[in-house]
Amino acid sequence: MNLSPFEEFDLSPELLKALEKKGYTRPTAIQLEAIPAAMEERDVLGSAPTGTGKTAAFLLPAIQHLLDYPRRKPGAPRILILTPTRELAMQVAEQAEELAQFTHLKIATITGGVAYQNHGEVFNSNQDIVVATPGRLLQYIKEENFDCRAVEMLIFDEADRMLQMGFGQDAEKIAAETRWRKQTLLFSATLEGELLVDFAERLLNDPVKIDAEPSRRERKKINQWYYHADSNEHKIKLLARFIETEKVSRGIVFVRRREDVRELSETLRKRGIRSTYLEGDMAQTQRNNAIDKLKSGVVTVLVATDVAARGIDIDDVTHIMNFDLPYSADTYLHRIGRTARAGKKGTAVSFVEAHDYKLLGKIKRYTEELLKARILEGLEPRTKPPKDGEVKSMSKKQKARIKEKREEKKKSEVKKKIKLRHKDTKNIGKRRKPSAEKAAEKQ
Incomplete structure (x- = not known):
């Protein structure tokens, strides 16, 4: 019997049913690389453009983890997903609900722009996955309204934008509060930039690096x-x-x-x-x-x-x-x-x-x-x-030739103009007179 592409990931029947209902038939490039790595409990540093299935690439292994290791009693969230904006948090939560629709899992959001009382149910009831924006979540952590100790997987979505918006310190404080976690996944539109590289190095442990553009x-x-x-x-x-x-x-x-x-x-x-x-x-x-x-x-x-x-x-x-x-x-x-x-x-x-x-x-x-x-x-x-x-650009050979000529020119100029300091040329070729001779001349 031939397995479907998603079945090869060894996903549960509940997830496969949800994928079929959503019309997903073939994994995208980012999903092919990120899902197996995440399911092996490796940290992941992934880059993928919008529209490449990035959200499902981290939601599927996260949901599968909860199904593989169910807990006996209700408790605090085990999966925490951080996004830079309320809008993105709502979208991620919506997709999580669609993928988890045939499971018992509960998903909640914590974002700015929402009254405190509306988040009350998140604190008072069992939640498996929480999608949050850093600012509001950190406020609740400081007030001891949100328990981070049960978080097993921390996921950063659009980390580059999070840093651009100034949420870097908040995100790192939240990461410190979830220090008992087993795994961290970080996804970004690009893996370039010193700020992002340093951020990832501090938070990830020997990550699998994935740079998946659309095939x-x-x-x-x-x-x-x-x-x-x-x-x-x-x-x-x-x-x-x-x-x-x-x-x-x-x-x-x-x-x-x-x-x-x-x-x-x-x-x-x-x-x-x-x-x-x-x-x-x-x-x-x-x-x-x-x-x-x-x-x-x-x-x-x-x-x-x-x-x-x-x-x-x-x-x-x-x-x-x-x-x-x-x-x-x-x-x-x-x-x-x-x-x-x-x-x-x-x-x-x-x-x-x-x-x-x-x-x-x-x-x-x-x-x-x-x-x-x-x-x-x-x-x-x-x-x-x-x-x-199109405007023609130089070929690699042309660029190489120009580079060679420049280097040759530099070498010849160095030979012609050997830099000599004043003290190196001072009194060259002149014998110093003994002090006795100098004294005699003065007399």
Whole structure:
């Protein structure tokens, strides 16, 4: 009998049933690497873009651990998951409930923006998994309202963002309070940066390092192409036409600058497109309202920056539109990873001006994708793109030759200009006169 891919992880029937109900048939790259390592009780340091199944990669082994080692009496939480924002905490808790729906396990959240009395049931009743934001949880720990001694697994989700938001010290204090834990899992959008590296070194013990970007197989489900634009105004026209002709029902438009978010959303609305936007400094209620509008179909397009969109989890996103190309290819993968989830197909398009072709070339090389240009009838560009479709960069051989020439030039200059200090050249070749001779000369 052939086992399904998830059965090979030796997951319980309850979890397999929940996965089947959610439509999960094949593990993603991050799940293939993280789940076995976590189930062997190893610490994990993982990096994966949004939309790659990262949340399930830590929830499945966490839930399986609780099922493998059930406790006899109710008690304090055994799994603690820390997230940077209330919004992300709610999303993680929701997914945990879906995966644990055929079990007896209880899941709770502790976040800011919620009255104390609403957290009372978390303190007074049995909870197996708690998803929390660092600030509010640390407050309850100091007040001795939350017992950390039973925590067996501590999980950090979007640790890089947690540090960027200034929660590093709070997170480390919580980690110190859970010092009896058996295991720590840390997930981040990137594993780069001195702050994150130092943070991980202090908290993890000989971790399995996983850097899983979406596989080419997964990216093939996403149709990708770009439009050449003459100017910003031309880009707006192309974007509006694309949304109309493609009948975009649930799309996200990415821009680079937060100053452009509201303006572009308003421009689209004036053109008859139902649009809303996300800004980084929005109140939580406003953010939730904007996201709910897209989820419910009140609007068809959400305009956001990469920072503002981090942590949002929206199913069935049909289109990703890069109004501005990102500066890094890694960010490009993060963006397009929000569509074509759970085996579905999606579309990702970019709007490229002449000065963007260097970025486009970088994305092509990094993703190993052949992104082709398309034209919208009636909005054909008047300018031509750079030759060969992108700004050419030097080959490795050319760079090596230039480097060699520079090094040779430096060596020859060193030979010509041997640095001599004044004291090294002072009185060279002159014999010192004996003191007796000097005295005679003075007389």
